[in-house]
Amino acid sequence: MNRTRTLLGALGTLVLLACLPLLALPVPGVLPGYTYEPGSLQLLALCWLTAALALSYHLLFGLAGLMSFGHALYFAAGTYGLAIVLDRTDVPLLPAAALVLVGGIALAFVVGAVSLRVTGISFAMVTLAFAQAGNVLVRRDQGDLTGGEEGLALATAGVPDALVGVVNTRNLYWLALAVLVLVYLVVLWIERSRAGHMAAAVRENEVRVRIIGGRPYLTKLVVFVLAASLATVVGMAYLLLQSGASPATSTADFTLTLLVMVVLGGVGSRWGAVVGAVLYTVLDQRLAELAHSDAVAGLPAVLRIPLSEPMFLLGTCFILVVIFLPGGLAGAAERLAARRRPVPEGAAA
């Protein structure tokens, strides 16, 4: 009963989101215009893709407890991989995407196999190191492949016309939404599967897993590769949306951003990851407007200087959430719901 209701709610939301490009709803302060306008659709599409990426990170961090500082590497593998294949070959979009996905999986497999030999902060550092190496390679533009800090434009020749140009932003929007739904379902699927339960167990106590005959290393590798391949998929969609790859998406900072999103939303919560990512993206894209608004310009310097720095506002928000909203937004929502619900029976004896 309850489950059908949530399911219906989710479906309804999805239909509404899918219809946004056909509606003229203004969301002042959040979107730059009506929902059907390309600017708004672009922002929303960006939100969906970021949310999908955050979900893939949630799989790593929230489910398996693997704090990676190098998840951006697989996202960049998606954007750059596809951009390079389209740029250098005549392979059409779909086969090219399949090729890049295989490449991403192989990369994740190798890096995962090595980095998972250590745990905790060391794991974070090894993944960081590998991602940093990727970033250095991308920026150095060896063999003129990646375009260095100037990035690489999407070679539109191999891309269907329906996905090119501002007039087609709504198609890209639908693509982004589809990617989000796909990633969400895959993550849900994995979490509910036996492998997912085993991953949660590994997060809790590795020795114990071994004692009951489980294989922590393999479990973690499976999750690592799955999360990475999802990131690769999102990266490819991102390339189409942005019409280009930029080295910023291969930096450790970018992974940290993902971490920030997941924590904002609430570690361990799927919805949290989605909400955190959307919130972060909107703030990141729109705070600048606030920062440059006349209201801020008129303030005395002590207030104006901090308020006109978007990252300052974002960083501060983040700190406040971490300190005052343990469990992030999802945790806060849960507490609110719990307060409304009558206290359940059965306090421990």
Place this chain on the structure above:
Amino acid sequence: MAAGGEPVLEVTGLGLTIGGARILSGIDLTVGRGELVGVIGPNGAGKTTLFNLVSGIYRPTSGRVLLAGRDVTAASVAVRARAGLGRTFQTSSLFPRLSVAENVRLATQRRRGGSLSVLSFPRRGDAASAEATEHLATVGLTHRADAAAGDLSHGDKRKLEIAVLLAMDSSVVLLDEPMAGVATGDVAGLVEVIRAINASGRTVLMVEHHMDVVLGLADRVAVLHHGELLTCDVPEKVMADETVQSAYLGTTAGTTAGSAA
């Protein structure tokens, strides 16, 4: 020997040296199928270390471990577990943030295979869960099934560990001080659970400092002292041993080797 049929666990010349310190040396021990062997010895004698070597947490520096005739000396913990070896820890080791039921269910699920499958979903009421519920009832934790394992009191954690062992359905079971911290009033009940585990044909090795429990359950008692196996014999003979008397039981203590229930 006693109840044992063919040997199911054989340890030969087992030794461990860490940084020049000999923790264990030259342990030879053969346990037959269905036997219950008590392992006693002073604190620091190497009992837990022996378990760690047998279960694969540590690698021995010398000697071999045979499980059901198969040499597992170089095998990983997980391989040994899947070959039918189960154990508990001296300090409870659980999945603290997962529920009590989930702690047990993961073990039943692992045993039933496909635990790394992304294609099958565990459900409430499936065979694995039903079995888990049963094991919880056996140790008397049904009322705590939904609590997080980390929130259990000390004694309840010990009971949960036993339930997990039941779920693993191992043919050889290593229990490291199962009674430590269990309320006096619950000891008898837990003794019965262990007896039942043994009676169902499983081989049990048990480290325990509660002598009444050891004497009440064990077919044979192995005594470790300073990392060496002093003796392994029927309880009566072991209790009569003078070294055991002075090094382990002491003379001043309240607990004495006496008639077990």
Place this chain on the structure above:
Amino acid sequence: MSTLILLLATGLGLGGLYFLVASGLSLIYGLMGVLNFAHGSFLTLGAFVGLAAGNLVGAGTWGGLLLGLVVGALTGAAAATATELGLIRPLYDRHIEQVLVTVGLSLATVALFEGIWGPNPRNVTRPGWLASTTDVLGARVPNTAFLNVLAGAVVLGGIVAFLRYTRYGLIIRAGVENRAMVTALGIDVRRAFTLVFAVGGAAAGLGGVLATQSLNYVSPHMGASLLIFAFIVTVIGGMGSLTGAAVASVVVAVLQQLANFYLNNTGDLIVVLLLALVLLVRPSGLLGRPA
């Protein structure tokens, strides 16, 4: 030959600089397990405020530099103390969140510094001797290399003495493992945490002012850009080992110099490779305690 000497000497100086940046980070990370992402901000703040103070006495004078060092260290310590009291302490039993808060703080403060001092680097005026070179076997070695090595050694000695001759190191290591139990031994573990954080911050502030002397600029981003090497050095050196961090600093810097020069600018890649290799062979780092 003189090129090799130059490579080694400047590598050593660079190692000194890395260690100056890493020392406070390593102290806090090693003892408290908090990978302090805001360390770079302490460093930047110390550098700006320290230089400003030094300029009051006179830019490019030794007196100014000395005052700058003192003020930089104090500023770093004050910033760190405020951070510990305001942000870290409320989260004492939530380890990952502590790291996250420092991430947030680094994002916010770099932006704030940009707002205050502008995004562009500013050049600094150094005492004449520091801007010149000394001839070592035909190589003209920049004098900042000597300053960095000397300062690194002094900071290393200072912090090691602090840990050896006070109980704070012990208290913190125990406190990280089981905070409640330390208080149950009658020890005010909170004060110890604050103090160690402050010492780490002072090292950052000091390192910041010294770094401006070799980098020849001060900017809101200088801390962040040095931080990544500080991380790497800390991890390679080994959790909790300051000496390890010092050794790693020199190894990393010299290797980087050589690889950049002889192996087609692959210094950064080699360092990353070294990190991966060290962690795989010795997960606890060169001199770290095994986990």
Place this chain on the structure above:
Amino acid sequence: ACAPTAATTGGSDDDGAAPVDVGIVYSESGPLAAYGAAYKEGFEAGLDHATGGTGTVAGHEITVTYHDDAGDPEKAVSQAKDLIGKGYQILAGTVVSGVALPLAEQAEQNKVLYVSGPAAVDTLTGINRYTFRSGRQSLQDVAAAGTFVDPQGAKVVVFAQDNAFGQGNLAAVEGVLGEQGAEVSSVLVPEDATEFTPFAKKVLDAQADMVFVAWAGATTGAMWQGLDQQGVLDETTVVTGLGDVATYGAYGDAAEKVSFLNHYFPGAAGTETETVMLDAVEAAGGTPDLFTPDGFVAAQMIVHAIEEGAGDVEAMVDALEGYTFEGPKGETTVRASDHALVQPMYQARLVEDGDTWAPELVEVIDGESVAPAEVTG
């Protein structure tokens, strides 16, 4: 409320006096905010100048909106899409090559006019029909550097960072000076390196006739000190581009030993239009700088395009191709074939001015003589 069926609401109606929207995407914040500020001040002055203070041309009122990309291509693309979606047909701006290239890509995909700002990357020239530039490009810098020595048989070493900017400059030197008979080699330093004394020594050991330095970022000051400490500046002619006012101090005592090629510094041109620009910027409370002309020229080009072809992108493109006008730097031409902006460049030196440094003009270099080779195809 339902959305209109097509998102093409461009104002192509021919009631000649429709207002025209111009969207400027540039760095108001971020690491290159100083460039952004100069650009914007120049643009405002240029708009005023080109419309005779009316803000209107041929009856079209020009409405300019400014958007901050913070140097981030992702934000810039979002803003461009928003503007294009709202019917903007003219985009301009950005100071970073990494942002200019994706914007050029958007211009091509959506067939809107895009006038790039100070981004120096050469590939922008001839990239597509809809993209123009209002600043100079690396090839022009390099060609200007070539005027310091006689390239024929000269030994030229490029000292640069090992990134796209540095490699681009190396390629440009090889293309331009190599073509003129110079023997070009390079010393490339990793982008993130903070210690490069040994590289400075390597430059010295190369015993070049000319060292061309292409460097950007915070380490500039240390790099110059390194070159000076190792004695490079005393031994050979060292040429580099003179950047914005904030960088004058970066050379320290080395300043007087360096030969500068220059895109622009206030007072370099001495033209009437420059005076207009300087007065306007200063009157508005701004500070003229390296990239002020880029904004000014962008406004001049946009006004011309609107005048000739408002509402019709193709017509605006046609109007700009081959357009020659009196820019602040002097006669300026949009080359029809590839949209390179042919303009004069300068040789300059830094002289001590109290406790700061001031640029001084050495020579004006004729625009045609440093024009980049035409991009074909």
Place this chain on the structure above:
Amino acid sequence: MSGPNVLEVRGLSARIAGQEVVHDVSFEVPAAGVTAVLGRNGVGKTSTLRAVLGLVERSGEVLLDGVRVDGERTDRIVRRGVGYVPEDREVFAGLTVAENLRLAHRAGPGGTTAEHRALVDALFPDLATRAAQRAGTLSGGQQQMVSLARALLNDNRILLVDEPTKGLAPRIVGEVAEALAAAARTVPILLVEQNLQVVERLADRVVVIDAGRVVHTGPARDLLDDADLLQRLLGVHAETEAAR
């Protein structure tokens, strides 16, 4: 010496993770002898001890030597002279044995004295030989010794001891019991213990807890001699009893 009771607990409640697990508990510990807290698993014995020290969220009054300390931080309470031996030993696994003990040293009145140090050395000679070993690698019993030693090093006003004999070999159980008996001659002890022989050997008075409430207080003998009461309060069956 001040009043007859070194510790008084009045209406103490304790909460863990938002749930009250100890409800309105009151008892006192006289200035001499051993007071044992008994009860089955999970009834709140440990939580009561931790509430006295302020290690869990609590309400109610705690008086130490007649002074209310329930508003104070744990470390202040401890410095007033409270020694604590926690349930799970809680040695600092990453520190050596010597470092564990060094950390427990307290200066000033009520702090570490030479006699106490000598007592510890005599009781646990094993620890001296293992001074440089990391506590995490000690055997379970050895860790228990470290934990006890940390409390016995100081000249405390009272000791709170939670299941000290758990996991100790019978001979050591006897020795620890003797050590505690010796300590009890100079310092009162509040003891949680499951081993009834040890209770019998040491305890003068008992406090029985069930479901977070005190259900019985009185002289130890009264409880131990009453099989019916034992069965009812602690679930100890006659046959287990016979095993004694």
